[in-house]
Amino acid sequence: MNPLEGELVYLRAAEREEREQVHGWLADPDVIRFNGVRYPSSLEGLRSRPLQAPGYQLAHFAVFERATGKPAGEVSLRTLGPENRCAELAVLLGPEARGRGLGTDTVRVACRFGFEMMNLHRIELRVSAANARARRTYEKAGFVVEGVRRESYYYAGRYDDEVTMGQLREEYDCRAQGRA
Amino acid sequence: MPPKSPLEGELIRLRSHEPEDEPYFHRWIHDPEVTEHLNARYPYSHAQEREFASLTSTYQNATFSVVTLAEGQLIGNVSLRNAVPEDRSCDLGIMIGDKEYWGRGYGTDTMRTACRFGFEMMNLHRIELEVFAGNDRAQHVYEKVGFKVEARRRQAHFKFGRYVDVLVMGLLEGELR
Secondary structure, three states, X not given: OOOOEOOOEEEEOOXXXXXXXXXXXXXXXXXXXXXXXXXXXXXXHHHHOOOOOOOOOEXXXXXXXXXXXXXXXXXXXXXXXXXXXXXXXXXXXXXXXXOOOHHHHHHHHHHHHHHHOOOOOEEEEEEEOOOHHXXXXXXXXXXXXXXXXXXXXXXXXXXXXXXXEEEEHHHHHHHHHHHO | XXXXXXXXXXXXXXXXXOHHHHHHHHHHHOOXXXXXXXXXXXXXXXXXXXXXXXXXXXXXXXXXXXXEOOOOOEEEEEEEEEEEOOOOEEEEEEEEOOHHHOOOOHHHHHHHHHHHHHHHOOOOOEEEEEEEOOOHHHHHHHHHOOOEEEEEEEEEEEEOOEEEEEEEEEEEOOOOO
């Protein structure tokens, strides 16, 4: 099993050359809305920010489409303290990568990495209540709705709810066994 | 009865190092009967011991001073070091520097309390340690709390003009007695 490879995407450590692509994505209206991009970022700022190699505290990956080798997005697992073995999942998908199953595969590969390589006990995430497509993707990948952070995200003049979702190691193991 | 603090055993409790511990650490590390069984080779300066005494615990280095419950006497130190979160494994080092407290169950209680902390508070899966072959008293203490000899590193340590074998011992989650 190649822990970085899915059916449609593969994961790599981020390289400086990809920053331009990321800068482009950060200008996409859906990314701005749902990935919490509030202030515009400068390309120079992105380029000069030090690149962190993926590690336990922040396992950050660039996502590429297997069929074309083109960058599709980014995904990260951020842990807060090793004792809880819990990481927050964050996904950024470029607009061209949407609606083709790449997002679902990215989430699956990231969760497999988190559970099987990082030995996590739990993965959690927050998603805007208005982002129906993402919520379906996460549900397909085994996440369970745990709660709603009411009116927790202010955007374009209104407060949106955020849905909190989580997946436990036993649940992942069950699903993995079922698929095997 | 209130639940026991995660740092408390039957005879001892674990606490953070304090600056006033330094003279004890310095005295013990210069006692050949104490250091005979330790990895330490070179004498530590007061400055080094002061630095050690100023360490606060983190996941990477959970380090404690060992104090008797009855008299509040500082008798040693114990650390859980180099924890790797993916492996949930760490190394344990222990020194009971006060020889008055050898052979009376204080070492065993310290080991038990420190290992319990590692499993129940740090969420570790495995604790390992090294002991010199021939240090039967220590090996017996470790086996009493559940450690198993896993490997013998032949002639891995040199001291007093000769090589000694080093035993690697391990304890898994659920095996602590």
